[in-house]
Amino acid sequence: MDILQAVSEALEQVKAKKPLVHQLTNFVTANDCANVTLALGGSPVMTNDPGEVEEMVSFASALVLNIGTLNGQLVDSMILAGKKAAEKGIPVIFDPVGAGATRLRSTAAERIIREIPLAVIRGNMSEIKTLAGINEGIRGVDSTAGQEQGEAVAMNLATRLGCVVAITGPIDIIARKDEVYHISNGHPLLASVTGTGCMSTALTACFCGVGDSFIGAIAGVATMGIAGEIAQKSLTGTEGLGTFRVRLIDAISNMTGSTFQAYAKIAQMKGA
Amino acid sequence: MDILQAVSEALEQVKAKKPLVHQLTNFVTANDCANVTLALGGSPVMTNDPGEVEEMVSFASALVLNIGTLNGQLVDSMILAGKKAAEKGIPVIFDPVGAGATRLRSTAAERIIREIPLAVIRGNMSEIKTLAGINEGIRGVDSTAGQEQGEAVAMNLATRLGCVVAITGPIDIIARKDEVYHISNGHPLLASVTGTGCMSTALTACFCGVGDSFIGAIAGVATMGIAGEIAQKSLTGTEGLGTFRVRLIDAISNMTGSTFQAYAKIAQMKGA
């Protein structure tokens, strides 16, 4: 597999098919997630209500479950939507925001991975270690755990759950049972804009909505990293984080196969 | 009536009177709706809580009901606020986001049009056809239905409900019982930013808060379309959807009567 070609083709598919991506997500970054979905070429719908999520997901191409803010019946809605998606063969992309930070989040995350067949889990190192049962102190919803053993953790979790596991960080790890890729794109400024993790998950869902989930996770995470590099390079004079955030969306909306060819730093570490 | 003069005067009234616009709306685009309200010259307040919506709407100049995300008691709050607004003679502007996409949304929309006397309904073709009882497949919250018969549908619904009906799309249709206008402003990029429909509704509410609802709907929809044109024309180099979205707000905040004179493509199709 020529990974850059596969990723470029996936992007073309998103633009051609405009996948509807149903997102059960938090109220802090929902607007950004909708806008990156549109910027890539997908179509977002963000409803959380238990009275309609099964019906809504039925005509979606992918489903995002993001536990960034857990309000009332949100996890119940996620289970309803996730089961319907599984029944229909619609890929489910899970973002375990802050898993490990509180019992409520860890319990919600564990319930989701137990009850819903997932296509991709995208989180930071602490969150993924929590899902893997590796207990470490974490602080808020940002990762402080080291990146050691991440590859093994990701492969083990992927094998156990039969899904793709993406750990984002300075070097992103995208793993499935017998294969691991590293992505070395991105810029530290991405950690200074809220929701860049959530946005990576939304982008991944767009790609998963039109094809293979492993390619989808690589493409989604690489898109965000490359957009971060392009946005950062564009900054001049007194431009700061506000402008950086605007240029992220600019870069995503301008992304093409040529952008991947020029910027992507994707390397296979394990696998055929 | 010189429509451009009427629209320009309505804009001056918004800037002079700073109408308070109470918006019961979704969590995805609420921030954008508040910011366009301020950019035009109005004053937004966004509370949804059933314990205060009647009191809050009592000193508002217009009320928006937007069903983009239906959470818990939101429709009940909308009915409470809508009835109080009707009692006080405050115009109610309804945005039936995604009506037709799920039973929950269709039921909520039907309840609102049955129980609340509306000043304006602003939606896309599929949403308005759903309210009119014309059943078609729709996909998520975006319209896929054709624009045929839109004019007749809008006039019939407007006549039945005694309100203004605005259908936004490539050519916007603004109708009341015996009168129809077309607005040919706008740009396809508007469909690639989340919430531009919701924002049109918020702008319409600002205008309705200071005067006639038919002029208000024309002015609100035209403002968004013109802002889209100005924002798109301003893009250079690698600027994309992020910058486009920022420039939309710039254009709305810079809007004057002269802007309408220079850009507006508003034509009366039927009526005296």
Place this chain on the structure above:
Amino acid sequence: MDILQAVSEALEQVKAKKPLVHQLTNFVTANDCANVTLALGGSPVMTNDPGEVEEMVSFASALVLNIGTLNGQLVDSMILAGKKAAEKGIPVIFDPVGAGATRLRSTAAERIIREIPLAVIRGNMSEIKTLAGINEGIRGVDSTAGQEQGEAVAMNLATRLGCVVAITGPIDIIARKDEVYHISNGHPLLASVTGTGCMSTALTACFCGVGDSFIGAIAGVATMGIAGEIAQKSLTGTEGLGTFRVRLIDAISNMTGSTFQAYAKIAQMKGA
């Protein structure tokens, strides 16, 4: 105390310690509050769920309670989180958005000031007068009351509650029992972007998370005012409120001690 030096040192502390700021806040401006927290150097976490707020606040450096949108159990969550914060010695910063506008808000605000030991209250003149028991008509969530007697009101409330009281407006008043500062930074455009008050509160919380609350309130309010001036001065040509809002975040992310030295208009009015 050299106030500019104190404020500059507080900023350095924020950047060095990256305080985790737990914010129970409204859904309209939560994204902006998270982004200004990051832009200043802090780390935001925005959960409202009563099932996790006590656990989450336990490892935070400051807690924000913002009643901009009161949904369901939000006040109960605020009381839980506030009591836990008090128990742990974590400063609580309260933003009584719209207190006085409805009974629900006034009741919520009164409950919070009665049950939670606060470090800082940051509001506009009408909101603070409501908390002080001075009944005046207010309109929506924006202040219309005059600025007369503000200083006395702030000092009295600060004395009664044993906290810092910050009244933002054309001239900001920062008061504690026996000391008052005025801040004359800012620009009228700040009132035309939603959430600039909420953002001032979030910035104040970042500063309070690393040191003295009186310095924190001065620093937080001054940062927003200075950012408003820098953002406004940067506007050229057809740039309007959209660009202004982006530049606000730029300015906050570029803020240094030198910025305070160059721009701050902070004057002690009463005190040793």
